[in-house]
Amino acid sequence: MxxxxxxxxxxxxxxxxxxxxxxxxxxxxxxxxxxxxxxxxxxxxxxxxDWDAWMLSTPQYELRRDAHGRAVGIQLPSDPKRIRRVRVSAERKRALDLVAALLELGA
Known part of the structure; x- marks a missing residue:
């Protein structure tokens, strides 16, 4: 998977x-x-x-904690070094293709 x-x-x-x-x-x-x-x-x-692999530099990892101080995950930055799409559903592929077509039109 x-x-x-x-x-x-x-x-x-x-x-x-x-x-x-x-x-x-x-x-x-x-x-x-x-x-x-x-x-x-x-x-x-x-x-x-859908599954993406995000590459982050070490300083970009920010540990998130709950109200009791327990680690619950990481805060993802808005500017990862790289995003690699591992699995893209047919619906997402169509949406990405539409966005790319709109960007080519200058929209």
Whole structure:
């Protein structure tokens, strides 16, 4: 999915196996889930999301924190060094082509 090679999510969702090859009954275990999650079931068989790879310089990374000071993500800058489109849906490609055509017209 991350390489852009898949056009759709798996039809059956994500099903991981416990490293020991058996179900795990320990709720505190850090092993992967052995059943599809609600999120993976929602995505199952659907068209893959568009995916871009953003290249940022180290000073451009700004850590975002919640009200308790826990890290929740990064603030993306408006001027990344480079954006590489990894996967572009047909709808997005049409929209990008239209924007490019309008820019050529000087609009």
């Amino acid at each position: 991350l390489s852009g090679a898949s056009a759709t999510y798996r039809a059956g969702g994500v099903i991981s196996r416990h490293p020991a090859g058996r179900p795990c009954d320990n709720p505190d275990c850090s092993c992967p889930a052995t059943a599809p999650t609600a999120e993976s079931q929602l995505r199952a068989g659907r068209t893959a999301d």
